Every structure is written in C-alpha cells, then in structure tokens.
Amino acid sequence: MPLSRYLKIYPDREAPGYFLLYSTKKSSTVRLSAALLADAQEGTLSAEHLATLKRLEMVVDDPAAERAEMAGLVDSTNAKSSRFKATLVLTLDCNLACPYCYEEGFRGGFAMSDETARLFVEYVVKEQIGRGREVELRFYGGEPLLNVPLLLQIARPIGEAAAAKGSKFSFSLVSNGTLLTRSVAESLTPLGLTSAQLTLDGPREIHDGQRPFVSGSGSFDAIVENVRQVHQLVKLKLGGNFTRDNYRRFPEMLDALLEAGVDPVLLEPIMFAPVLPKSGEPLPKDLGGCCVSNAEPWLAEAIPFLREETLKRGFAVLKPTMGICMVELDNELVVNWDGSLYKCPSFMGWPELSVGTLAGGFKDYRASHNLTLWQNERCLDCAYLPLCFGGCRLLPLLRNGVIDEVDCRAGFFDATLERMILPDRRFSSR
Ligand code: SF4
Numbered sequence: 001m002p003l004s005r006y007l008k009i010y011p012d013r014e015a016p017g018y019f020l021l022y023s024t025k026k027s028s029t030v031r032l033s034a035a036l037l038a039d040a041q042e043g044t045l046s047a048e049h050l051a052t053l054k055r056l057e058m059v060v061d062d063p064a065a066e067r068a069e070m071a072g073l074v075d076s077t078n079a080k081s082s083r084f085k086a087t088l089v090l091t092l093d094c095n096l097a098c099p100y101c102y103e104e105g106f107r108g109g110f111a112m113s114d115e116t117a118r119l120f121v122e123y124v125v126k127e128q129i130g131r132g133r134e135v136e137l138r139f140y141g142g143e144p145l146l147n148v149p150l151l152l153q154i155a156r157p158i159g160e161a162a163a164a165k166g167s168k169f170s171f172s173l174v175s176n177g178t179l180l181t182r183s184v185a186e187s188l189t190p191l192g193l194t195s196a197q198l199t200l201d202g203p204r205e206i207h208d209g210q211r212p213f214v215s216g217s218g219s220f221d222a223i224v225e226n227v228r229q230v231h232q233l234v235k236l237k238l239g240g241n242f243t244r245d246n247y248r249r250f251p252e253m254l255d256a257l258l259e260a261g262v263d264p265v266l267l268e269p270i271m272f273a274p275v276l277p278k279s280g281e282p283l284p285k286d287l288g289g290c291c292v293s294n295a296e297p298w299l300a301e302a303i304p305f306l307r308e309e310t311l312k313r314g315f316a317v318l319k320p321t322m323g324i325c326m327v328e329l330d331n332e333l334v335v336n337w338d339g340s341l342y343k344c345p346s347f348m349g350w351p352e353l354s355v356g357t358l359a360g361g362f363k364d365y366r367a368s369h370n371l372t373l374w375q376n377e378r379c380l381d382c383a384y385l386p387l388c389f390g391g392c393r394l395l396p397l398l399r400n401g402v403i404d405e406v407d408c409r410a411g412f413f414d415a416t417l418e419r420m421i422l423p424d425r426r427f428s429s430r
C-alpha cells in the first residue's frame with residue numbers, strides 16, 4: 001500500500017535516526033524509525049503499523065483514487081454543506097484612519113439601507129433557514145459597531161426564524177476593537193454573538209502609527225482595555241498586520257496583553273498576517289514592506305518567527321490545516337452595504353467581481369474567479385495541495401488586475417513547514 005502523495009517527510013532533528021511524517025490532508029504527524037520508514041516506502045510494513053498509517057491516511061489503497069478525491073473535494077464539500085455563512089458590510093464608515101486600510105479607495109460614510117437589510121433577512125429566512133441550513137453571520141465594515149441598531153435589525157429576526165425552525169444561528173464581528181466594550185458585548189451575546197476578530201498591530205508605538213483614530217490619537221490603549229474586559233465573555237480572535245520592517249516587534253504586543261492581565265488561554269489562536277496593498281488600486285512602485293506574494297523571502301522568516309514567539313508566551317496559534325478558500329464555497333457570501341454580492345471581502349475594490357445583487361440574484365462567476373485554477377497536474381500532484389488549493393486569489397488580482405494564476409506557496413512551505421510543525425510538538429497549540 002503506497003504512501004499518500006499529500007505527505008511530507010522530515011528528519012527528526014531531536015531524535016537522530018527517526019523521521020517525522022506529516023500529512024497535509026489530516027494535519028497529523030507520526031515519528032517513524034528509519035527502518036520503519038523504509039518498510040513504509042517499500043510496502044513491507046506489519047499489519048499493525050499499516051493499520052495505524054492507514055487510519056491517519058498516510059498510506060492509501062489507490063493513489064489515483066486519492067488524487068481524484070482531492071480534485072473533487074470542493075464539489076463534495078459543497079454538496080455536504082448544511083451551513084450558510086455571510087459577511088455583511090453594515091457600513092463603510094470607520095472611527096479609525098489606518099493609512100494602510102485596504103478599503104481606502106472605496107470607504108466612506110456609506111451604510112446599508114433598511115431596505116437592503118430587509119432583503120437580506122428575507123433571503124436568509126426563505127432560502128437558507130427555509131432549506132434547513134444553519135446560519136453564521138459575520139458583521140463587517142468599516143467598523144460594524146458604528147451601526148449597532150442595523151446589526152440588531154438583522155440579527156434579531158434571523159435568530160427568531162432560526163429558533164422557530166430549530167436551526168442554529170450565531171454571529172461574529174470583524175471589528176477594530178475600539179467600540180467593543182463589556183456592555184456592548186453583554187448586550188449582543190444573548191442575540192447570538194459568539195466571537196470577534198480584533199486587530200492589534202504590534203506594540204503601542206507601531207499600532208498607534210498604523211491604526212490611529214480619525215482624530216489622530218492612538219487606539220492601542222482602548223483596544224487592550226476592551227480585550228481585557230471582554231475576553232472572558234466572547235471568543236476573541238486577535239490578529240495583527242505586519243510589514244517586512246516591523247514584524248520583529250510584534251511579540252511586544254503579546255507582552256503588553258499579558259501585562260494588562262489578559263489570560264492567553266482564553267483567547268482564540270493569534271493570527272498575524274502581512275499588510276497587503278490597497279484593493280482596486282494600481283500597485284505602488286514602492287510597496288513599503290507590504291506583501292503581494294507568498295513567495296516573498298522575508299515571509300518565510302517572519303511567519304515562523306511570529307508563531308514561535310506567540311507559542312513561547314502561552315498564546316495559541318493555528319496549525320497549518322486544510323483550507324478551501326471561501327471563493328469556492330457555494331454557501332459563503334459577502335453582502336456589501338449597497339446589496340451587491342461578492343465572494344471575498346477583499347474583492348469589493350473590483351466592482352467587476354461582484355457576483356450579483358440581493359435584489360437581482362446571482363450571476364455565474366466561475367470564469368471571472370477562475371474557480372478551477374488549481375485543478376492542474378502540478379497542483380494535484382503537489383504535497384501542499386490540501387494547505388494551498390492554489391493560494392489566495394487576492395494576490396494575483398493585486399499583481400495582475402485579474403485572477404489569472406495561482407499564488408504558489410510551494411517555496412514558502414519548503415522553507416517553513418518543517419519549522420512550523422516542530423514548535424507544535426514543543427508548545428501547546430490548537
Ligand atoms: S479599522 Fe479597518 S476599516 Fe477602519 S480604517 Fe482601519 S483598516 Fe480600514
């Protein structure tokens with residue numbers, strides 16, 4: 001029985017003579033002696049060892065069937081899905097004025113109208129809850145907490161319709177964190193608020209330069225205080241946007257959270273990500289430490305460094321895991337403030353990538369979004385396919401103005417995956 005093609009094998013640097021087998025499909029790791037690895041490669045494992053590796057999907061009956069299964073994974077995931085997820089832009093207004101804001105070209109004092117909100121509620125109740133699906137909403141902006149009455153106008157009737165049908169309903173926030181006080185969190189949790197994604201861009205000095213209030217004053221202290229007040233009530237997903245020039249200082253932000261009395265065990269995994277250029281605009285000549293490709297060599301240093309520093313301080317990080325982009329998932333949608341529909345919030349800077357409107361329905365977006373981008377010989381044979389699926393669609397869009405190529409992560413994973421799975425064996429991770 002041959003080894004899975006979606007497997008990486010690394011020498012175990014802590015145990016000479018042993019190897020780590022890492023399944024990119026299952027995010028599982030096993031350690032084998034050199035002799036057992038040779039048996040696995042030659043197909044001479046004992047029945048007991050074979051059964052273990054089979055359970056972990058590290059060996060397969062039929063490599064061609066495994067490859068075909070991966071090729072059909074998006075279709076089978078869509079067919080099985082019983083959950084509808086929507087990201088709603090309640091307003092494009094914001095109380096911060098981040099100089100790098102990717103929405104800068106189209107942000108403004110725009111808010112979703114009552115009529116658009118009504119159309120959305122009607123669509124969800126009839127087409128999603130009515131068909132037995134669970135509903136997860138993600139309120140987005142701008143800053144969604146600038147428009148709490150509209151949030152309630154949407155969450156309440158959907159929550160009631162779901163309850164009447166015996167379906168699950170929950171919602172989350174993507175917020176800058178300045179308005180998520182304890183009293184706001186307490187008022188929203190009974191309606192279905194379960195989590196919030198907040199941003200802290202490094203220590204105060206860096207954060208306040210990258211994420212000032214509109215007035216120009218810093219937002220770091222207000223956000224840290226809200227994190228402290230709310231993290232026992234709502235699951236908080238903290239992230240930060242780093243550049244090539246400042247990522248080394250980002251762990252200081254974690255130190256500040258610890259000093260403020262935040263319990264790292266209560267937080268969701270920390271997600272640091274590079275600053276990207278602004279949506280819908282030509283690339284500037286000087287990227288100023290932003291990122292337009294996963295192939296940028298400095299990322300291969302920055303991401304493992306930040307993972308390790310995060311774990312060292314007792315915070316969790318996400319394991320590399322199988323992930324299908326929301327663009328490919330039939331039941332995931334972005335609803336812009338004006339009722340236009342998108343497949344990714346980052347695409348709102350390119351109106352030609354709108355996939356329809358709430359009032360007028362959907363249009364076919366398979367060609368414009370190049371959905372079969374990764375269904376080629378090279379990707380289907382690539383050990384990293386389960387972690388990549390062609391990479392982020394936004395990056396070729398930023399580079400070329402169209403989604404015309406994969407953003408290949410092979411070089412990045414070659415340089416980092418071994419290092420990224422190793423700390424998970426030394427520190428706790430989720
Ligand atoms: S908080 Fe978000 S939406 Fe507001 S300016 Fe900053 S990046 Fe843009």
Ligand code: SF4
Nearest residue numbers: 379382388408409410
């Ligand atoms: S884009 Fe690159 S890393 Fe991703 S699956 Fe294809 S070959 Fe592998």
